[in-house]
Amino acid sequence: xxxxxxxxxxxxxxxxxxxxxxxxxxxxxxxxxxxxxxxxxxxxxxxxxxxxxxxxxxxxxxxxxxxxxxxxxxxxxxxxxxxxxxxxxxxxxxxxxxxxxxxxxxxxxxxxxxxxxxxxxxxxxxxxxxxxxxxxxxxxxxxxxxxxxxxxxxxxxxxxxxxxxxxxxxxxxxxxxxxxxxxxxxxxxxxxxxxxxxxxxxxxxxxxxxxxxxxxxxxxxxxxxxxxxxxxxxxxxxxxxxxxxxxxxxxxxxxxxxxxxxxxxxxxxxxxxxxxxxxxxxxxxxxxxxxxxxxxxxxxxxxxxxxxxxxxxxxxxxxxxxxxxxxxxxxxxxxxxxxxxxxxxxxxxxxxxxxxxxxxxxxxxxxxxxxxxxxxxxxxxxxxxxxxxxxxxxxxxxxxxxxxxxxxxxxxxxxxxxxxxxxxxxxxxxxxxxxxxxxxxxxxxxxxxxxxxxxxxxxxxxxxxxxxxxxxxxxxxxxxxxxxxxxxxxxxxxxxxxxxxxxxxxxxxxxxxxxxxxxxxxxxxxxx
Amino acid sequence: xxxxxxxxxxxxxxxxxxxxxxxxxxxxxxxxxxxxxxxxxxxxxxxxxxxxxxxxxxxxxxxxxxxxxxxxxxxxxxxxxxxxxxxxxxxxxxxxxxxxxxxxxxxxxxxxxxxxxxxxxxxxxxxxxxxxxxxxxxxxxxxxxxxxxxxxxxxxxxxxxxxxxxxxxxxxxxxxxxxxxxxxxxxxxxxxxxxxxxxxxxxxxxxxxxxxxxxxxxxxxxxxxxxxxxxxxxxxxxxxxxxxxxxxxxxxxxxxxxxxxxxxxxxxxxxxxxxxxxxxxxxxxxxxxxxxxxxxxxxxxxxx
Numbered sequence: 001x002x003x004x005x006x007x008x009x010x011x012x013x014x015x016x017x018x019x020x021x022x023x024x025x026x027x028x029x030x031x032x033x034x035x036x037x038x039x040x041x042x043x044x045x046x047x048x049x050x051x052x053x054x055x056x057x058x059x060x061x062x063x064x065x066x067x068x069x070x071x072x073x074x075x076x077x078x079x080x081x082x083x084x085x086x087x088x089x090x091x092x093x094x095x096x097x098x099x100x101x102x103x104x105x106x107x108x109x110x111x112x113x114x115x116x117x118x119x120x121x122x123x124x125x126x127x128x129x130x131x132x133x134x135x136x137x138x139x140x141x142x143x144x145x146x147x148x149x150x151x152x153x154x155x156x157x158x159x160x161x162x163x164x165x166x167x168x169x170x171x172x173x174x175x176x177x178x179x180x181x182x183x184x185x186x187x188x189x190x191x192x193x194x195x196x197x198x199x200x201x202x203x204x205x206x207x208x209x210x211x212x213x214x215x216x217x218x219x220x221x222x223x224x225x226x227x228x229x230x231x232x233x234x235x236x237x238x239x240x241x242x243x244x245x246x247x248x249x250x251x252x253x254x255x256x257x258x259x260x261x262x263x264x265x266x267x268x269x270x271x272x273x274x275x276x277x278x279x280x281x282x283x284x285x286x287x288x289x290x291x292x293x294x295x296x297x298x299x300x301x302x303x304x305x306x307x308x309x310x311x312x313x314x315x316x317x318x319x320x321x322x323x324x325x326x327x328x329x330x331x332x333x334x335x336x337x338x339x340x341x342x343x344x345x346x347x348x349x350x351x352x353x354x355x356x357x358x359x360x361x362x363x364x365x366x367x368x369x370x371x372x373x374x375x376x377x378x379x380x381x382x383x384x385x386x387x388x389x390x391x392x393x394x395x396x397x398x399x400x401x402x403x404x405x406x407x408x409x410x411x412x413x414x415x416x417x418x419x420x421x422x423x424x425x426x427x428x429x430x431x432x433x434x435x436x437x438x439x440x441x442x443x444x445x446x447x448x449x450x451x452x453x454x455x456x457x458x459x460x461x462x463x464x465x466x467x468x469x470x471x472x473x474x475x476x477x478x479x480x481x482x483x484x485x486x487x488x489x490x491x492x493x494x495x496x497x498x499x500x501x502x503x504x505x506x507x508x509x510x511x512x513x514x515x516x517x518x519x520x521x522x523x524x525x526x527x528x
Numbered sequence: 529x530x531x532x533x534x535x536x537x538x539x540x541x542x543x544x545x546x547x548x549x550x551x552x553x554x555x556x557x558x559x560x561x562x563x564x565x566x567x568x569x570x571x572x573x574x575x576x577x578x579x580x581x582x583x584x585x586x587x588x589x590x591x592x593x594x595x596x597x598x599x600x601x602x603x604x605x606x607x608x609x610x611x612x613x614x615x616x617x618x619x620x621x622x623x624x625x626x627x628x629x630x631x632x633x634x635x636x637x638x639x640x641x642x643x644x645x646x647x648x649x650x651x652x653x654x655x656x657x658x659x660x661x662x663x664x665x666x667x668x669x670x671x672x673x674x675x676x677x678x679x680x681x682x683x684x685x686x687x688x689x690x691x692x693x694x695x696x697x698x699x700x701x702x703x704x705x706x707x708x709x710x711x712x713x714x715x716x717x718x719x720x721x722x723x724x725x726x727x728x729x730x731x732x733x734x735x736x737x738x739x740x741x742x743x744x745x746x747x748x749x750x751x752x753x754x755x756x757x758x759x760x761x762x763x764x765x766x767x768x769x770x771x772x773x774x775x776x777x778x779x780x781x782x783x784x785x786x787x788x789x790x791x792x793x794x795x796x797x798x799x800x801x802x803x804x805x806x807x808x809x810x811x812x813x814x815x816x817x818x819x820x821x822x823x824x825x826x827x828x829x830x831x832x
Contacts, residue, residue, distance in 0.1 A: 041682075041780070045790065047554060047555035047556070047557070047599060047794070048555060048599075053555070053556060053568070054555070054556065054557060055556075055557050055560070056557045127564075127567070129556060129557075129560050129561075129564060132561075183571075184567060184568065184571050185568070185571050185572070186555065186601070188601045189600070189601060189602075190601075203600065204610060204782065205597065205599075205600045205602065205607045205610065205611070205782070205787070206611070206782050206786060206787055206790055207610075207683075207684075207782035208683075241682075241683055241780060242780065243682055243683075243780040244777050244780070244786075245662070245666075245777050245778045245779075245780070247666045247669070247670075247778070248666070248669060248681060248682045248778055248779060248780055251666070251669045251670055251673055251674045251681045251682075252673075252681045252682050252683075252780075254673070254674045254681075255673040255674055255677055255680070255681045256677070257673070257680055257681050257682060257683065381793075408548075408549075409549070409793060410549075410554060410793065411548075411549025411550065411551075411553060411554045411793065411794070411795050412547070412548040412549040413549075414549065414553035414554065414565075415548050415549045415550060415553050416548065418553065418560075418561075418562040418565060419562070420562060445561070447561045447562070447563065448561060449562075
């Protein structure tokens, strides 16, 4: 063997050795991260894990570990392929072709194919909660071959991928027979079969939901980023316990019974920071939006000038402080979308936080207001909203309005609020997660309580949905926000952040690639 | 009994269906449109006339069918039986606290009425009656779980399913919180019953016969004072099994009390109706067992 040949052999051997060492270290590191059971304390029990029929935060947390969509949001809330290898849109923007990743297994062991995707999308289209703007434009979803699905639209729909990646209420892919059997009812827990890194094991009513690692999980090839990319399931199992008492959730994390707990009252941050075994988690990426809906169709606030009068009377500082206390957890913000979201605009925001009683009275006089009652409704078990409603009532009274407050439990509140035929309210309090696209903002839906339905907004909505260029769409959104402040279909008070708590042994959470998102996720995390 | 049960299920059904709100609106959440809520209610059959639903429900109950939970999609009896274990163990362990603290405290206080010991015990009883159980629960949790790390803070894993009796340690703090609050009432009642009996002539006679004070108190006085105490203890037990909502919430225990509250909040009609029926039966059974105990405590009481 020549000297050169020996050198090459040595180089090859060295390379193999180096690769072996790197692989061994990687394996060792992965083994180090192998963890037993992750215990998570949820503040409330989900209604169902079937995300086609739920937009609840509590449901989304366990559900995102079990079910996956065609696309998922990365850390910047941009849709990225999840169950897809790629997708493309035709030149006229009316045909979307989705190429599925091959070899993706359901928890039942069967491979996910186009038939499952078509059935899941059709079910979501027919019954899903967040489909309307998209589905009115979908003409057909067809199976081209086992790994290709085509969606035909009647007209281009710019936020198509955003709808498909939506965290709350977006379509998740389940086996075709399960989608067809469930129809418009929530999928039975026995049929919770998804493609996620964890599979459903048990839901003990009012007690816990348990998941276990899915060993045949097919990871996407991309790097982890937010809800998208590679998902390494280090935990053998995850147990989501329902712990309604906030003090018990915090004590539980301190004592090591739980590794993570959601929705902690913000005044407990000192307790959490003061303990060596707990760390606070502030979910400010993005915040939630406390909003007061206004009945634009019936009652004294059907007049837009009266709604402007209400808007002029409000002092947002006091309202946000009443709802969220410690200023670490809220910010005044006249834009709909918070800082860092590409749709953010302050168009029209000069009408935000006026606290101008004289102007409010003037506008009310102009509208011919004569002391008719303004009924405010709120769910007493939504504490922040209830606290805010008390302040709003007082501010409106000071501005000369006959504001009356009625409180209900959540179920009654929703029924009252949704009853358009017999709407007996003028103002209703709620809060909303951010949406990844303006077309998903619920107040723009004419069927959503508040029932904002004017020719001006109707035209702008059509433009927003059919324009494909981002800059143009952004311009339309600016116009919508300006109109919003003029017609006042709802009033956003500000941005609010939630406090969660995690045990200090939980690692890999809140990294640059996987920042704290709107609600937690536990792949690529482990316990020490 | 059948009449009582019929009344309970009828009243529960009518009350729950009269309350505004419906399960679909809770399940679908704030983002659902009214059309979506109506559509889901329709698929669950909740848009049928109320009397049709009532007739169907009563007919099913008398055939032993309690229906499926709207929320959990599981048979109501399965859910109740899962929850019953926690509630029964919690009730029994709290009963130990009630009897050991309440009855013994009441007897001790009655032996020397108006003494410092009596006053101290009365003060403790007053504190027990006044302290909210959630506060006591959180304090116990903070001390024994958060600080000392010697007892778990919350949750409960089935003893029957796992065969592991150690799981009962999860119920130690809840049973102290629940038992202590209820022990106060029993202590007051035991004290007054014992005082009443200790002033009777036959007690003086027993003392005159030269019996020891302990024998006089336990064998002669307490046995006769036990009937009203038993009545209170039995109903306290029934209450602790079926309505320990606050304690269950604080310690995240999956019990009957929180099940019915969650059922009401979610408008899960089959669950509420099922739990109310089971609780009604529980009260009837405990009442019956209490009556049998009377016969044992006082042989003069006989039932034909």
